[in-house]
Amino acid sequence: MTPETIFSICNLAALLGWLLLIGAPRWRWTVRIVRAGILPMLLALVYLLLIVTSIGNVEGSFNSLAEVGRLFRNERLLLAGWVHYLAFDLFVGSWEVEDASSRTLPHLLVMPCLALTFLLGPIGFLAYRLVAFSWDKWLKGMLRRMSARI
Numbered sequence: 369m370t371p372e373t374i375f376s377i378c379n380l381a382a383l384l385g386w387l388l389l390i391g392a393p394r395w396r397w398t399v400r401i402v403r404a405g406i407l408p409m410l411l412a413l414v415y416l417l418l419i420v421t422s423i424g425n426v427e428g429s430f431n432s433l434a435e436v437g438r439l440f441r442n443e444r445l446l447l448a449g450w451v452h453y454l455a456f457d458l459f460v461g462s463w464e465v466e467d468a469s470s471r472t473l474p475h476l477l478v479m480p481c482l483a484l485t486f487l488l489g490p491i492g493f494l495a496y497r498l499v500a501f502s503w504d505k506w507l508k509g510m511l512r513r514m515s516a517r518i
Contacts, residue, residue: 411455
């Protein structure tokens with residue numbers, strides 16, 4: 369299979385996962401495939417296979433930015449790097465949905481964070497953590513005010 373074909377398949381799989389997380393987070397197939405980590409693990413398996421089949425004939429290292437750039441001149445390692453992002457970002461998005469569910473955080477508040485995580489990874493994670501923190505403070509304040517009235 370060509371790197372371009374692998375790229376297309378992985379992109380499509382990740383996009384499907386994101387659409388399910390954003391549009392149907394409680395649907396049984398979303399829970400079974402994405403939220404349970406199956407789709408991120410499949411992407412991780414592709415990553416593993418790309419790394420294992422690329423080791424040995426590569427230039428570069430992780431010792432400097434220039435050396436990392438040399439690594440990514442190799443098309444298969446560039447693809448591995450991309451699949452790494454797809455797998456981890458989707459895993460983080462799945463975690464955000466799980467965490468939001470445990471906090472009873474409304475999905476409408478999570479959706480923009482998921483979109484940001486899909487597009488900008490760590491910025492979406494940061495946004496989610498800020499939303500979750502704000503939700504917890506608001507909810508605790510609301511419970512405190514309700515208990516004071518009783």
